[in-house]
Amino acid sequence: MGEDLTLFLQYAFNGIAMGAVYAMIAAGITLVYGLSRIIHFAVGELVMFGAFVALMVWEGTGSFSLAIATAIPVLAFIGLITERVVFRFTLREPLTGFIVSLGLILVFQGTAVEIWTANPKYSQPPLQGAWELFDITVRKQSVLNLAIAAVVLAVCYYVLRKTTAGKSVRAVSDDPEASALMGIPVKKVIMATFIVGSALAGIAGCIIMTIGFITPYIGAVYLLRGFAVALIGGLGNIQGAALAGIGLGIAESLAAGYVGPGWTDAYVFGTAVLILLWRPTGLAGGAEGARI
């Protein structure tokens, strides 16, 4: 394999590993938006909370599985509370929900600073080292992260497409009033999506904890990328989120390697704008097209 091709594939793999995380965050955003029409801007802070919870358990027990197993219910509980205490009252006015979510960012950040301080926290990933495959260096933790994301997204897809609960979610997404007339408990379904969306953010946080340092302020980075992915994939479309996440990750990585790293954000978000100008509902059809 030529050096140029090897390097290209190296960048592509690096990008896929990171893109899978973006896809998971976007899946949570897209689920919540699909049902509630609320743009939940505090999702980055949920990722941050997930990362800190996982870090505490990982450092305390040395078990990464337990860290994930703890972060999921903790974040799911936070999702439940925010839905019951805050977002349930904004369902009729999604714009209000969006504004409230901005306030939640400050609440979550302030809470995290109080609990964990503002200094960066580091952890060792459960898998260290790398494999050399056809001259491509594949970091072991990246493979694990990719596997976790793939399994989680596949489960989400399966549940939404193949189960009764998933059908209820899709029905509410398509027409909440008709769903209610059919006996689907719309409010409970919406509550469930907040729980699942938050849990997805929590799992993403677990992965991020293994990639880099974490601080109470990392949320904004992942929020921006999560939303870019959700928009490119089509708001309300989980498959689109998965594809767009991978695409964004690869684009970022290629930009870092070829275009000039300082321009990565401009390059990536510029591409997002062009895609949305071309297809306003996203690549895979969004809120006004195919949903969830």
Place this chain on the structure above:
Amino acid sequence: MKTKQLLLNTVVAALLAAPVAGALAQGKTGIVKIGVNETLSGKFVFVGVPPTTAIRLAVHEVNEKGFKVGDTTYKFEPIILDNRSEGSVMVANATKLIEDEKVKVIFGPTLSLLANQSQEITVPANVINISAAGSWQGLGYLTDPKKPLLFGTQPRLDSLAKIEVDAIKQLGAKKITYMGADDDTTKGNMGPFMAEAKRAGIDVTLITFPYNTADFSSFVSRAKADKLEAVFLLHPQQSGPNLMRAMAEMGAMPKGFAGRAIAPDAALKLAIGKPVPFPFIAAQATPDMDYPPNAAVKAFADKLAGTGVDLGVTKNFAFYTYDFVPMLAQAMTKAGTVTDTAKIAAAFQTIVYQGAAGKVCFDKEMRTAIYDGAQTIVRNGKVTAKTFPSTCK
């Protein structure tokens, strides 16, 4: 009865008069407000907390005895404002400090990006502004005769570059990458390093990355593809462990890692949980507190630890303010004023102070500090320190 009343009145009068008499005996006292405009929250919190903690400590120590200006004994009152790492808040803070609090001296921001904006407010207001921002040197503010009230507390970048390039020479690397976040701090600091590296015959490739980069795989892949032998990381210091982890796992830049003001813990345990498998050299404008080269630095490190504040991997930034508080007091004493900033600044520039960071003074050509520089070297898990003594006389 009358005698008893008279006695009581006398005692009360004596009690009331005692403090006044004491004050007259001790001389007049006064308060000098000094502003602190730092990043105490937000994404650059790690830059602002160590220097602010050091200011609190130094002010406490200066105030124990106070300082004389004429026949008045003064104490400092720090007005500490958090700019939340945001330019707009920093501007509001600077305005509040100058217009409402009437301060004549402002410490910070340390972050170049914000310090560049700060001086646009402090210079026209004739307020002394003290910051470690490297960009003030790079942009020529500290040699600009129109900005005589700006003082840098980071040594000259060209002298720092000598310590940094010396680190690269020790690594034995001829082709390296200079890495930093894509921002004003990197742009303002890289020039002297590049020039010094060129003089040393070292080929340097610049790689910048978005500030919040978590995964360095792609940047390290690029360096590996270009067959670069080592890396010099300018900032953010908190990225050091992640970058080293990627280097270690991907087998890139095998001759090692050098960086500015990065705590040795980054190489000893934070990167991969054990010492990294390549040499690490932190080139610092100041001595290192984790591996103090002398008793003064050790004492300062202990005092800082006693504050209970978690200073993280940038704890050495505390040197950027600590010695300059007593130096400011001495300058006010020497100038005979606490309000005439031109006179205070002129005096400040002449002070030579035996501080925690060695002998501290200001450069004659540039209003920036000179003090002991250092390298902290980690090889095979063993830490050694090398000091570059101050040239202050």
